[in-house]
Amino acid sequence: MTDPSPNIDAADSAAIDAVTKRIDAEETISLLQELVRIRSPYFEEAEITTFVYDWLDARGLDPELHQVTEPDIVGFEGNNVIARLSGSGPDAPTLLLNAHMDTVQLVEAWEEDPLSGRIEDGKxxxxxxxxxxGGLAGIMVAFEALAAADIELAGDVVFTAVVDEEGPYGLGANQLIRDDIVADCDVAIVTEPGPTLAREDIENPALILGARGRFLHDITVTGEAAHGSQPQTGTNAVVDASRLADALTDIEVGSHEQLGDGSICPLKIEGGSETLSVPEHCRLLVDRHIVIGETEDRVRADAERVVxxxxxxxxxxxxxxxAPAADVRYGPYVTDADHPLVGALSTAxxxxxxxxxxxxxFASVGDFNYFGHRAELPTVIVGPDGENIHGAGEFVYTDEVVDVAHIVAAGCVSLLSA
Ligand SMILES: [Zn+2]
Incomplete structure (x- = not known):
């Protein structure tokens, strides 16, 4: 594309060229349009899973369906799509590419078809x-280009398109970890949207090197019922829960040089009834975003002290x-800026x-926490930007989708070249 960076040797530069020239901008965007036109809110990913599988299969990339099940809480059954390119060097690193195939539920406020894939002014x-x-299309075409180009990679590339990132538990990524699909991976690239969801006011091109973690308190408040005309004779669970919700927001949260401050947000309060009784029960859900150093024990102890x-x-x-299991949680992580993955992606x-x-x-949590924290993989998010994410009018910048495909492909070559 442009002049090669001074940090890159001639052989790498030629290999990067050989791969990136196989990525066609128009084909990338028409693939993205096809993906957008498939309705795929979380737990309803069967159609897009088949599409991604067939797309890889038609290109000889040997995809596999990887079964995802969660029978106990949500009763979900579905499939991730995975594929692998084997490198020539047994000791070279293995790189995980990850994107999720699901979306949030379609928002009602759209003033047009929410699945139009309409392009206007580069959006x-x-x-x-x-x-x-956008990021999913990016890793699909990058993976295809890496496979098709006549280059030698020492390390493996593992392609993973997963289900249920937007759902409550990240079941697709969870299953990759459960079933040891990522056990031999050394680093991860996730093509989630980047700068728009970052803490900092930055723009693409950007690399996101970490994320806060999250706990969700589920608090039960139990009072004592009495006749509502004599409230002093009972214990009002709704009143006590509201006092607790207010007081929890005063907890002194942790702080981290890169991740910033933790945060606490009461999300839901439910209890009582419309009959004339002092409410006996109330439930309080409270979000707590954490930084490195804030453990489950500390989070629980903080809340107990307030009580x-x-x-x-x-x-x-x-x-x-x-949660489906005790380890299914979003822990915070930071990837060292000096890690070779960051160097390779910066060069790219x-x-x-x-x-x-x-x-x-990153300000919030996602599957990247599972890779960065649970699987302890140095993890970098590099993705196309856009606006109105999760809302009506969501769009992505098409040129950034194509850039991300190139960056992922070039980054893989730079890190894994033989
Ligand atoms: Zn996402």
Whole structure:
């Protein structure tokens, strides 16, 4: 594309060229349009799974369906799509490419077909266009280009398109970890939207090197019922839960040099009834985003201290939301800026765009937490930007989708070349 970066040797540069010239901008965007036009809110990914599988299969990329099941809480059954390119060097690193195939539920406020894939002024519209079918199209064409180009990679590339990232548990990525699909991986690239969801006010090209983690408190407040005309004779669980919700927001949250501050947000309060009784039960859901160093024990102890201090008449049971297993949680992580993966992607960004990447950190959580925290893989998010993510009018910048495809392909070559 542009002049090769000075940090890159001639052989790598030729290999990067051989791969990136196989990525056609128009084909990439028409693939993205096809992906956007398939309705795929979480738990309803069968059609897009088949599409991604068939697309890879038609190109001789030997995809596999990887079964994802969660029978106990949500009763989900579906499939991830995975494929692997084997490198020539047994000791070379193995690189995981990851994107999710699902979207949020379609938002009602769209003033047009939310699955139109309409392109105007370089913006492609649709629910999930930015989060993250742009990134999905990017890794599909990058993976195809890596396979088709006549180059030698020492390391393996593992392609994973997963289900249920937007759902409550990240079941697709969870299953990759459960079934050891990522056990031999050394690093991960996730093509989620980048700068728009970063803490910092940055723009593409950007590399996102970490993310906060998250706990969800599920708190039960139990009072004592009485006749509502004599509230002093009972213990009002709704009143006590509201006092607790307010007090929890005063917890002193942790802080981290890269990830910033933690945060606490009461999300839901439900309880009582419309009959004239002092409400006996109330449930409180409270989000807590954490940074590195804030453990489950600390988070629980913080909440317990608040309860103690308030000295409520109600009984308070502080739990966390139900999860498929104890390790299914979003932990915080930071990838070292000096890691070779970051170096390879920085070189790729410079080669493709001519600019040095901005560095940022994600404000919220996603499958990348599973790779960065649970699987302990150095993980970098590099994705196309857009706006109105999860909302009406979501769009992605088409040129950034094509850039990301090039950057991923070039980054793989730079890190894994023989
Ligand atoms: Zn996403």
């Amino acid at each position: 492609l519209y649709g629910q999930g266009a930015c989060d993250m079918k 103690e201090r308030l000295d409520l008449d109600s009984t308070v049971d502080i739990g966390f939301r139900e 960004v410079e080669t493709v765009t001519g600019d040095e990447p901005a560095i940022g950190y």
